[in-house]
Structure formats: C-alpha cells, structure tokens
Amino acid sequence: MSDAPLPVFFVSDHTGLTAEVLGHSLLARFESVAVSTTTRPFVDSLERADALASELAALERSPVIFSTITDPAVRAHLSAAPGLHIDLFAPFLPPLAEAFGHQPTTRVGAAHGIRDLARYQARIDAVEFSLATDDGSNVRRYGQAEVVMVGVSRVGKSPTCLYLAMQYGVRAANFPLADDDFGQDGLPGAIAEYRPKLFGLTIHPGRLRELRQRRRPGTTYASAERCEYEVSQSERLFRRHGVPFQDVTNVSVEEVAALVLQRAGLERHR
C-alpha cells in the first residue's frame, strides 16, 4: 500500500459546501487516516462529470468521492470513475419524500443560493453591523445589537462576531476591555447600559501571551504579567456584574459561536 495520503474528493454541482461540511465531519471520525482533500464545485454537466471521472481514473490511489449531485445523468457519468462513491443525499431523500408527500426538486443549487431575499439581506446586514461596530466602534449603535461581546485584546471577539453574523445572521458588536476599565467598581461607561446583552470571552493567560507575541513580540502588552493581569481583571469584572462568559482556549470560532448562541438564548436567523 502506498504511503501517499488517500485522495478524497468533495464533488458538487453547485458550491460544494454541503459536501465539504459533511465530508469533513465524516473524515473527523477517522482521525488516524491520512487524507488529501480536493473540492470540485460546479460539476453540472455530463462533460464536466466525464472530465472529472477521467481525472479520478488516472490517480495512483483509488479515491473516496463524497458527492451531492442532483441530476441523475451527471451522477451516473461521475460514478463511472473508480473509487468509493458516497452520495450524501441518496439515503435521505426517499424517507423525506415519503414523510413530506412530495418528490424532491431537481433544481440545482437550491441549498446555498438566495432563497429568501429578506432573510439573506438580514444576514448581510448583520455582517455590515459587525464590521461597523468592531472593536468598540460606533457604540451608539449597540442598541441594535443582539449581543455585545466583551473581552481583552486578542481574545477572539472579532472573528466570533463575524461568524455569528455570517452563519446565523446575529447582530453582534464587540467592545475591548483595556486598562481604564480595570480596578473600577462599575462596568465601562460605554457599555454599562447594555449589561443584559453583554457576553464575555476569556482565555488562558499563556495562550493569550502566545497570541499577543505573534502580533507585537517582546512588548509589555505581550508579557506574561500583563496577560495574567488582564485576564484575571476581566473575569473579575464579568463575575461582579453577572456577565456570562466563555473560556475560548482550545475552542474554535464555530464552537464559541454555538456556545454563545446557546448560553445567551439567541435565535438563529436562517
């Protein structure tokens, strides 16, 4: 058996997103298997299916092919390629068709296109909102926020807010805690009136130090003492004011977003 990683293909007649997400989830259940993944979106004609099938046939190792293709003829042409073909829709459509009393549509690209313009626009508006209110900007717009993330510099507020907006259409602002905010009894003036919307992020001081060293190596800002001080002060602030908070050390932005939604009781807008 070859030592080369196993070739895995995510094939779709549209964006490839669904095949990628489910494919990666399935692969994650087989961590010890070395794979190299390739996405092939927009395989939406017999010609493209044939071209891909020829390419797959020429690989040194027989591939695994995760696919979401609507047109049966395109599917059939692709399946001429050698390899383990995993059609990610096939097992589920018959029971759903029976439950719904409808046959599935054969329109390509129904999943990741714009199906409901108002809803889609709200999601894009949420992204713009996150951008406009990033890092303590436009505090006067916090009234429109569904959640205001709070935490020290480099804890991961911006990616969390942008992910909440992009994936779930949630209007998330973020406000940085800095020196002036510590050693006081109250919440920072700019956010005090939004206490019910606040959600804190915290992190292990050692990890924070690594993140700050990447940005400004050798500075006081990135020192162990400074990181320990800011983390402990921010957690003290969260506890004192009953602000829920989440430790993000070793937690991905997808996980943080899901935890924030869950704990803050926020609705997914999509």
Added chain:
Amino acid sequence: MSDAPLPVFFVSDHTGLTAEVLGHSLLARFESVAVSTTTRPFVDSLERADALASELAALERSPVIFSTITDPAVRAHLSAAPGLHIDLFAPFLPPLAEAFGHQPTTRVGAAHGIRDLARYQARIDAVEFSLATDDGSNVRRYGQAEVVMVGVSRVGKSPTCLYLAMQYGVRAANFPLADDDFGQDGLPGAIAEYRPKLFGLTIHPGRLRELRQRRRPGTTYASAERCEYEVSQSERLFRRHGVPFQDVTNVSVEEVAALVLQRAGLERHR
C-alpha cells in the same frame, strides 16, 4: 392535517453545524414544504437526550429530526421520541470504516473543534487580514493577499472577503472603485502592481440602486444614473485590464466565494 409548519430539529452532541448544513440542503430539495427549524446543539448526555425526547413528544405535529450524535446510548435515548429520525452519519460510517480499515472514533466534537492549531490559526489570521485590509485600508499589505476584490461601493466586496477568510482561510483584501478611478486609462495606482491578484465584482445597476437606497436614501450616490455609470465604468475597467469579474446579482456570498475560488484558481486552506 394542521396548517402549522412542520417542526424540523437539527440535533447534535456538539455545535450542530453539520446537521444544520446537510439538513438545510435536504430541505431545499422540498421547497414547497413549510417547515420551522430549531437547532439543539450539545445534546451530549442521556439527561439532555431524555429532556429533548420529552419535548419532541409534546409537539402538536410529529417532527423530523436530523441528528449527528456519536454516543450510541445518547442516540438511543433520543430515538425514543416520536417523529422521523434521520441519522446523518449512520449510512456512511460502515462503508468508510471498511475502506479505511479502521473503526470510527467515538470522540464527540471531532469535526468543528481545533484539530490542527497551525491551520486554524491561519484561518483566524486570514479573518484579521480581511478586517485590516477592508475597503482599501492598508494597501501596503496587499502583497500578502491571495486575492484583491475590486468593485464599486455596495457591490458586496467585504462579506465576500470575510467569507473567503472564515470558511477557506484565504487572505482576501478589497479595494473600492470610486470616481477618481473612472475615465482613466490605467488601473488605480494603489492596485496597479497587483493586477494578477485582482478579481472584480459587478451587479445589475437596479439592484445596486436598491442596496444604496437602503443605506443613503434619496442621495445622488443612490440614484439610477449614478449606479448605471459606476457599474458600466467598472466593467469597462475590468475588461480593459483583463481582470476576471463576476456578476453577483441574485448570487449568495457562499456562491460568490465558490466562484471566485474556482475562477481565480485559489486553494482552500482547510
């Protein structure tokens, strides 16, 4: 039969992302069915499975339940609930186990956690890069960009760049085209040296007008004449300089991102 929408649940022992993405993709194949969707993440104990099963049993209409749960005992407890249970992993694990010669791991949350810190960090760095280089900021950093999106105000450059960064770890900057850039022979000075990395976005002038009216109603900026002029000028610029470009009218950010990756030959970093 009740007129209430059919209750659909996405249930997971972790973030719920995979169940949401595949579940929504399957539902999109049955567009005429009215559903109301709910995500229940972190159902990772028998107690939580039992609580959810009781809740499902109390619904007026029997639900459809899309689930990705690793622990067989938790799965069994959930399946006590009435409804159509669709286990999104079940059909695929046996053939993959056979192909890989391994049994799947039973570790929960393997898919959306941080599996490879360097790769995860590169993705977060790409998000920070998009933020730092948004809307023509920090042009001096364009040397580090993999793609520089170009287009008129409100065409959708920022969400596209952020999505490319968040989802695919691609370092995407964006530069706005404005009045000074039109009616000239050359590319704008700030981006001329990056021509091979440029990718244009365009849009139907009527749709652009709607988007601008939402932001600054009644202004010249949002007038039909202005929108037509800017769109035609930007497309002229793209054609003259061989900049590939994509029309984003009625195209979602997920679709634009997939098209840009495909047409610019960019690699997905995940």
